[in-house]
Amino acid sequence: xxxxxxxxxxxxxxxxxxxxxxxxxxxxxxxxxxxxxxxxxxxxxxxxxxxxxxxxxxxxxxxxxxxxxxxxxxxxxxxxxxxxxxxxxxxxxxxxxxxxxxxxxxxxxxxxxxxxxxxxxxxxxxxxxxxxxxxxxxxxxxxxxxxxxxxxxxxxxxxxxxxxxxxxxxxxxxxxxxxxxxxxxxxxxxxxxxxxxxxxxxxxxxxxxxxxxxxxxxx
Amino acid sequence: xxxxxxxxxxxxxxxxxxxxxxxxxxxxxxxxxxxxxxxxxxxxxxxxxxxxxxxxxxxxxxxxxxxxxxxxxxxxxxxxxxxxxxxxxxxxxxxxxxxxxxxxxxxxxxxxxxxxxxxxxxxxxxxxxxxxxxxxxxxxxxxxxxxxxxxxxxxxxxxxxxxxxxxxxxxxxxxxxxxxxxxxxxxxxxxxxxxxxxxxxxxxxxxxxxxxxxxxxxxxxxxxxxxxxxxxxxxxxxxxxxxxxxxxxxxxxxxxxxxx
Numbered sequence: 035x036x037x038x039x040x041x042x043x044x045x046x047x048x049x050x051x052x053x054x055x056x057x058x059x060x061x062x063x064x065x066x067x068x069x070x071x072x073x074x075x076x077x078x079x080x081x082x083x084x085x086x087x088x089x090x091x092x093x094x095x096x097x098x099x100x101x102x103x104x105x106x107x108x109x110x111x112x113x114x115x116x117x118x119x120x121x122x123x124x125x126x127x128x129x130x131x132x133x134x135x136x137x138x139x140x141x142x143x144x145x146x147x148x149x150x151x152x153x154x155x156x157x158x159x160x161x162x163x164x165x166x167x168x169x170x171x172x173x174x175x176x177x178x179x180x181x182x183x184x185x186x187x188x189x190x191x192x193x194x195x196x197x198x199x200x201x202x203x204x205x206x207x208x209x210x211x212x213x214x215x216x217x218x219x220x221x222x223x224x225x226x227x228x229x230x231x232x233x234x235x236x237x238x239x240x241x242x243x244x245x246x247x248x249x250x251x252x253x
Numbered sequence: 254x255x256x257x258x259x260x261x262x263x264x265x266x267x268x269x270x271x272x273x274x275x276x277x278x279x280x281x282x283x284x285x286x287x288x289x290x291x292x293x294x295x296x297x298x299x300x301x302x303x304x305x306x307x308x309x310x311x312x313x314x315x316x317x318x319x320x321x322x323x324x325x326x327x328x329x330x331x332x333x334x335x336x337x338x339x340x341x342x343x344x345x346x347x348x349x350x351x352x353x354x355x356x357x358x359x360x361x362x363x364x365x366x367x368x369x370x371x372x373x374x375x376x377x378x379x380x381x382x383x384x385x386x387x388x389x390x391x392x393x394x395x396x397x398x399x400x401x402x403x404x405x406x407x408x409x410x411x412x413x414x415x416x417x418x419x420x421x422x423x424x425x426x427x428x429x430x431x432x433x434x435x436x437x438x439x440x441x442x443x444x445x446x447x448x449x450x451x452x453x454x455x456x457x458x459x460x461x462x463x464x465x466x467x468x469x470x471x472x473x474x475x476x477x478x479x480x481x482x483x484x485x486x487x488x489x490x491x492x493x494x495x496x497x498x499x500x501x502x503x504x505x506x507x508x509x510x511x512x513x
Binding site: 078081082083102103104105106108109110112114116117118119120121129130133134174177178180181 | 423
């Protein structure tokens with residue numbers, strides 16, 4: 035479960051006001067809105083990368099408003115994947131476990147398991163520079179999931195991909211979310227992504243978030 | 254297929270070519286002024302060998318100290334927003350825009366004040382010592398290193414660092430594990446620029462550390478001392494050595510793929 039409670043945030047002339055909405059446990063929520071309307075800022079507030087001017091944020095009934103990003107139990111996949119450029123795919127995926135000082139064999143086992151699941155097992159020794167856009171997003175997803183977060187946050191993860199890859203990865207995202215039982219919040223400005231993925235749909239307009247009826251999936 | 258070059262690009266190429274020709278002509282003329290024999294003879298002098306040794310040591314120490322300052326300051330300027338940032342940036346450029354001789358004079362005066370005397374009484378004596386040579390080099394070299402590191406961090410996305418934080422790192426650990434390894438070429442470039450800049454520093458060292466043979470004499474001081482006694486061959490030999498060092502540093506930085 036993710037809950038925003040009366041969140042306000044301001045930067046320059048741009049502001050979010052009284053943003054309150056709840057993403058139900060283990061659902062796949064999509065937050066839509068125009069480019070530049072504050073979707074990413076809202077996600078960053080949830081991640082702990084920005085501090086709201088007021089309001090509270092809850093993850094799984096626990097208030098996380100003042101917790102550092104790493105203590106919130108989240109997995110974050112930004113738009114461009116944001117790979118760690120000097121680390122191999124193996125090191126990228128195992129990063130969160132390494133930070134938690136997990137034993138090497140446990141890290142290796144988890145990395146192998148995720149890599150196989152995401153179809154990147156053959157890429158484990160490559161550096162991110164040598165990956166395609168779709169491969170990067172798969173690795174970024176593996177990296178976000180390695181520490182078994184309760185919440186998965188996806189910031190336009192499909193926007194830089196071509197149509198065929200976008201379909202494949204959308205299917206993978208939905209399957210992974212279902213299998214792992216994580217609560218997902220996916221932000222996008224694409225109606226087709228929202229129609230395909232959303233269990234629950236929100237729209238961000240003029241600094242406010244409202245729940246919206248689900249969109250019909252395109253044939 | 255016949256390659257057609259427009260007059261516009263051709264004229265730009267001519268301007269660049271003339272400037273390059275001028276630079277190369279200067280270096281070739283200097284190299285042609287001496288012979289390998291005279292070069293070896295000059296470089297065999299005890300004073301010059303001491304000056305080479307002192308230059309290499311002080312420049313290396315300065316480069317490392319500059320990097321220690323440039324990494325945090327460059328990161329701060331690239332990532333943080335704070336009131337008066339433009340003024341801080343402008344102030345950090347003071348050593349770049351002030352005449353070097355004036356920087357030396359400012360250092361000398363600083364160490365005549367109560368604050369300067371306190372520093373010297375609690376640490377080491379800087380004025381007219383080897384420590385003064387390093388401090389004079391550092392004052393200017395560090396400003397160039399800061400510029401290079403700021404440029405490096407400006408071009409590195411902060412996103413991977415953000416992701417590392419969501420995965421359990423503190424900001425400092427994310428910088429250490431993710432950003433600094435990605436900035437290693439920039440760090441090499443910053444240290445190289447500080448090193449090369451320090452190698453050529455003359456005015457502040459002359460004013461602040463003096464030009465005592467076998468004590469605070471570094472390569473530019475040697476050129477000046479040899480010229481002042483009319484020993485042009487030795488001055489040319491040392492100058493050529495500095496040209497070679499500068500070319501090696503420039504080539505190394507370009508090879509690493511960084512802009513200076």
